[in-house]
Amino acid sequence: MNNPLLLYQVVAVLLLCLGLYALVARRTLIGMLIGVELMLNGAGLSIVAAAQLTPMDAVLGQLGALLVMGLAAAEATLVLAIVLVVTKRFGDAAADGPSELKG
Amino acid sequence: MNELYLGQYAFALYALIILAGGVLAVAAANLVRAMIGLVVALFGVAGLYLLLLAEFVALMQILIYVGAVTVLIFFAIMLTRAADGAEAEGPGGAGVLRAIPVFLVPAGILVPFLAVYGTTGFPTPKNIGPEQLGAGLLGPYTLAFELISVVLLAAMAGAVLLAFEKRRAG
Numbered sequence: 001m002n003n004p005l006l007l008y009q010v011v012a013v014l015l016l017c018l019g020l021y022a023l024v025a026r027r028t029l030i031g032m033l034i035g036v037e038l039m040l041n042g043a044g045l046s047i048v049a050a051a052q053l054t055p056m057d058a059v060l061g062q063l064g065a066l067l068v069m070g071l072a073a074a075e076a077t078l079v080l081a082i083v084l085v086v087t088k089r090f091g092d093a094a095a096d097g098p099s100e101l102k103g
Numbered sequence: 104m105n106e107l108y109l110g111q112y113a114f115a116l117y118a119l120i121i122l123a124g125g126v127l128a129v130a131a132a133n134l135v136r137a138m139i140g141l142v143v144a145l146f147g148v149a150g151l152y153l154l155l156l157a158e159f160v161a162l163m164q165i166l167i168y169v170g171a172v173t174v175l176i177f178f179a180i181m182l183t184r185a186a187d188g189a190e191a192e193g194p195g196g197a198g199v200l201r202a203i204p205v206f207l208v209p210a211g212i213l214v215p216f217l218a219v220y221g222t223t224g225f226p227t228p229k230n231i232g233p234e235q236l237g238a239g240l241l242g243p244y245t246l247a248f249e250l251i252s253v254v255l256l257a258a259m260a261g262a263v264l265l266a267f268e269k270r271r272a273g
Contacts, residue, residue, distance in 0.1 A: 037176075048155055053224030080176075080179045
């Protein structure tokens with residue numbers, strides 16, 4: 001293979017697809033959070049590969065990946081708090097309890 | 104030439120690690136095993152960052168993701184498992200049927216698109232030191248730096264507020 005950027009992007013797409021699969025197939029909120037983390041990792045990998053292997057500004061790419069990591073950390077803390085609230089209110093962390101509408 | 108071959112072998116190894124960890128994270132019935140799979144995949148991504156000569160990003164990947172985010176998710180698992188083992192079910196039957204097209208559609212669209220229209224990159228990446236990243240954060244990208252700190256502060260404050268709300272209501 002003489003196009004290394006394509007290989008990195010394919011691995012990033014693979015991470016995105018695995019994360020989407022987990023997001024849909026999992027029944028608990030924590031399983032869905034694991035899927036979201038996989039997708040964010042795919043995004044970071046794609047950004048860094050595109051910045052390092054093309055004439056683009058490499059500083060911008062690496063800082064972008066670091067910002068994605070910061071956003072992932074913020075999102076994980078919020079999801080932890082939401083899981084605590086849902087567990088308190090519905091008894092467990094399954095996703096179908098909170099998705100029911102109450103008239 | 105020889106180093107290029109070595110790099111290809113390392114890339115294949117890391118891609119295999121990411122694939123194995125990702126599949127374990129997605130398919131494991133036990134959430135703790137899924138977390139182990141996620142950690143393995145995160146380490147694989149850190150290896151790819153090293154291969155891309157982005158060693159500071161690789162270090163931050165291990166420090167932030169493996170060190171902090173994983174511990175947070177482990178806390179979430181531990182705090183919810185107390186309720187009669189309700190976490191144990193893996194991916195369900197109807198959920199898997201719904202998830203397969205969700206998996207296949209982006210892969211079927213993005214990978215051929217990349218293969219046909221993707222740009223070709225350099226074979227060897229550039230190396231950017233942490234001092235250049237710091238100069239970038241204090242120079243042209245100051246606004247993004249400040250914004251991410253505000254977002255983090257708001258998220259932490261919101262999480263604390265939510266947890267206390269629960270304590271008062273319960």
